Amino acid sequence: MFHVNTSLLRFWEKEFSGILDLSKDSRGNRQYTPQDISKIRVLYNLIKEQGYTLEGAQKYLKENRKEAFERDAIYSSLLKIKKQLLDLKNQL
Numbered sequence: 001m002f003h004v005n006t007s008l009l010r011f012w013e014k015e016f017s018g019i020l021d022l023s024k025d026s027r028g029n030r031q032y033t034p035q036d037i038s039k040i041r042v043l044y045n046l047i048k049e050q051g052y053t054l055e056g057a058q059k060y061l062k063e064n065r066k067e068a069f070e071r072d073a074i075y076s077s078l079l080k081i082k083k084q085l086l087d088l089k090n091q092l
């Protein structure tokens with residue numbers, strides 16, 4: 001989904017342990033919920049797209065956590081609307 005290595009996701013899980021608290025099955029495999037994907041999307045946006053350092057992203061999330069996740073919710077809603085509009089366009 002994000003085109004990153006699994007090792008990067010594991011690294012982020014350690015670095016952002018207060019944010020990314022992923023559940024694991026009995027074999028130790030990570031199970032990603034929609035909320036986990038949202039958290040990863042926020043981290044991806046901050047680090048990969050906006051160029052924050054790990055420390056900078058941690059500081060930003062400490063100060064603006066609610067705002068960051070609200071923006072992600074808006075982004076997700078806009079993506080759904082875009083998909084619906086494209087589907088309508090294709091039906092015409």
